[in-house]
Every structure is written in structure tokens, then in C-alpha cells.
Amino acid sequence: MAVAQISVFAENQPGHLGRILVALETAGINVHGFLAADTGDCGIIRFIVDKPDLGLAVLREAGFAVTRTDVLCVRLPDKPGELARVMGILAAANINVGYSYSLISTLIAIHVDDIAATEAVLRHQPIDLVSQDNMIW
């Protein structure tokens, strides 16, 4: 049920993120969410898009250094305490969150080492896990 994430290795330079987004736009790919953090001279910019395979191919073709990773994606009601509830469940199961970010709507992407085990933990809870196909709003 994991969702595909595109990671782009990028130097920290003006215009780099823009070039990636233009390449995606040109191919008609919609970005649902992204994470670009201040990781020094070079970093990894992560994207969740509607057509991940096409996105990977397009970026690779355009010369970007890309790799594909899986993340879990959950849809939360937009009200206080929901994110705390999810993180609480993961903490109780002793699962460490590598990184996490929110997408459009209140979709939250979560990266952990063991996707399947974490998915199993969340599946037993009242949490709306989102698959690639039902990322529709």
C-alpha cells in the first residue's frame, strides 16, 4: 500500500527546484506534495506525484539524479490531535520516523525503515491509509 516517492539529488543552488518542477509540469505531472529541507550544499528534494513512473522517467531523461523510494501515506481528519495520534501509535510500536511531511489536503507522508511492518501497525488503528490509486481528493 506504500506510495512512491521521487527523490532528486540536488545541489543547493538557485533555480534547481524550479527546473525540476518545470520538467514535471511539461509532462503534465501533478505534484501532490514535496519536501525540500536545508541540508547544506546539496540535498535531497522529495516529491509525491500523481504519475510516479512517468515522473521518474521524465526527470531522469532531463538529466536529474533521481531515485525512487516508498513512503506510507495517511489521510487525517483536519482537526486537532490527529497527527499526534498517528505519531503516538508509531512511537508505541517503537517505530522511528525518518522524515515526514504533509501533502495537499491533510495527507501526511511518513518514511520509516520498515514500510510493511509499520503499515501493519497502522492498519489495526482507525487511520485512513492511502494507496497510490486512491490519492484523489
Place this chain on the structure above:
Amino acid sequence: MSSDFFAPEIETASRERIRAIQLEKLKNQVAWAYDRVPWYKARFQERGLKPADIQSLADIARLPFTDKQVLRDTYPYGLCAIPLDDVLRLHSSSGTTGKPIVIGFNQHDLDIWSDCVARMVAMVGVTRADRVQMAFGYGMFTGGFGLHYGCEKLGCMMVPAGSGNTERHLMMIEDYKTTVLISTPSYALHMCEVGEACGFDWQASSLRVGLFGGEPCTPGLKREIESRMHIVCTDNYGLTELSGPGVGGECLHSREHNHIAEDQFLWEIIDPRTGEPLPEGSEGELVLSTLDRQAFPMLRYRTHDLTAITTEPCACGRTHARMTKVRARTDDMLIVRGTNIFPTQVEDVLSVIQGVTPHYRIVIDNETGLDRMTVMVELKPEAISDSFEEMDRFRHHVVDRLRQTLLVTPVVKLIEPNGIERSFGKSKHVEDRRSKL
């Protein structure tokens, strides 16, 4: 005698015979320069020397050195020993600062040059049956015309494509079934990349030998091109001031050395700091003298190339001395925080690290007061990870490997694939931004 000798008699002459030829030619060359070039005459007179004082090969150490600066000071014709009407061709090297270095040739010089190149090319197994594709630019650079005429002298079919237009080069390999490629190593690597991207089948191609030059070719770079192009990669030794390619070349039995054409060039190894001669086998700066050059005789030219020379017999049967491949130049040396560093050391380290390409750049600055060396290292696509920690661990690994060899801790920046500019001439690997105050 195997068929890979162009001039077997001279290439396999006894050491005694080579020395006798050298002494006879040296005496003539010294007299030629003294009689015809005022600059040489003046230098000899300053030392109270006459050509007749040269009675042994060791006497050459009594002569003054020449270097790039002399050629700049006498630019363009100051060292020319013959009337300009008799000069058939000029070649020059791109000067990084100021005027270029210019050398002229008459028919005699051109004949000797193509002879030396033909020998050198035959040394790596090229024969008259080969079809040679030229990817050097022609122009003033000695590499293009030098190898062109040398290969023709050997009897090869020349395809004078020149530099650039990679797709056309690939088409020519396919259509003309060329067997030998002449290019810079970085251009060959570029051809690999372009070919692979458009599905060119290197394994099935007719190419079998690469003759590389124009810029340093490290063992790692050779291995990389050999495995991707499925050819034997060779390089050779030459410099514009001494005619260009053909001064020396590797044979298939001694890939880490270049046989020097000793009947045409007299070598010495000196201590670059004191200028004193060093014994055979020591590493030092290579000094070369032409032995039979009419237009631009060069005596005791300081190459600034560091090498060591042996006259031990070679398995190929050639008796001419072998110099180890030049991996460093006295003027490439960088001093970072008091430590001597050669860019080739960085190249060697990178060539054994998985996940990085052979492309790199070194930037040195002292913005913070202390020297800082930054090495930009280009990642291969498969080395990209989603984990920042993993990338950072990899970066630290590169720092450690460089530190172990350089004895200085560099800053390492990981650059995305194809992020380092490719060059088709001499690669610009080093940028020294230190203020000279």
C-alpha cells in the same frame, strides 16, 4: 622480428650503438644551434663554451637550460635556425598566459616527426591495415597533424573527422569500420556516454585501439574507457616544444612506460630544485634535447614533467629507454597548508571509489585565512540515495580516502551526475582562488 616495428634497426639497436648515434648527433645539433641562433650563441659565450667542448654525452650538463619562458621571450622566431623561407609549417600550443609557444618545421623536421609518430603508433600494434579516426582538432595543435601524418606514413587509412560532432563520429565508426580512435581521453568518455545513450553497441564496433593525448590520461580513466568502449587504451608522450606527439610511446609489453625515441631526443633527469643531474632510475624532472632538428633545435629543454627512466631491456625487444608515465608536473604541484599535492593523486583516489565518475574539480581558497581545498566529486546515478545520512556517510568516506593519500583534509562536495563540465581539450581541474597577498 615481430611486425609491430616501424624502424626495427634503430628501435632495437644496442645501447652502445644508440649512445654513439646520440653523441654524433648531439655534436652536430649543438654546432647547428650555436652557428645559427644568436640566442644560443650568446648563452654559450656567457659560459665560455664552444661547440667543440661537447665531447661526451655527459658534457651536455655544461649547457644552459631552455624552458617555456625562453620561447616566450624569443617569440615568435627568435629560436629559428633556418631562413623563414625554408619553414614549411608552424605549430603552437595554447598559452594559458600571454603568447603561445610557437615551433616551426622544415621538410627534414616533418619527416623525422612523422617517422617518430609512425614508430610510436606501431608500438601499440597499429598496422597499415588499420583505419584511423581522428577526433583531435587539426589547427595549430601538434596532435592533429602530427598523428595524421605519422599514421599515414605507417600506411593507415586516415579519417580526418576532427573534433566535435559526436553523433557524426559514431556514424563514421559504424559506416567506415574504423579501428583506431585518436582523441583526448575526456572526449572518448563523452563519446561513450553519447553512444550508450543512443544505443551504440561498443562491443560489436570495429574500434580496437584508442590513442589518447592532449591531456593527462590516468590509469583509472583508461580502465573506464577500456571497459566501456571495449578497446585497448594507450597514451604517449610529447610536447609542442619538442615537436608534439612522437617523443615517446608505450608498447604493449610495458604499458606503464613510454619508450623515448632516443636517436632523436637525448634525455636527462634533474633535481627540479637544483638543476643537478640525477642518476638513472631516480625520479626527477625530465629534460630533453633534440638531436636532429633543423628549424627549432631545442637544447636542454625543461619539461617540468616528473618521471623516472630505465634502460633495462624491454620484453618487446626495443632497446630505447623507457620513462614512467608522467603523473605529475613540477608546475602542477599545489601547496596546501604546506603539503605538496598533485591533482593526479586526487584522480587516483577517485578512480578506486565506487559510485563516482572520473570527473572532478579542485578549488583552493583561503577566505578564512587558512588554505582550504574543496574537491567536487561527481556521483554516478546509481550512487544516489533517498537517505541524506547515507549520502553524508558516502561523502565522509570520500573525505577519508582523500585524506589518507593527500595528508590534507579536503572539503568534499558531491555533485549530481553530469554536473561537472566536460572539456574536450586540457581539462581544467584546478582553480586556485587564494589571494596572493
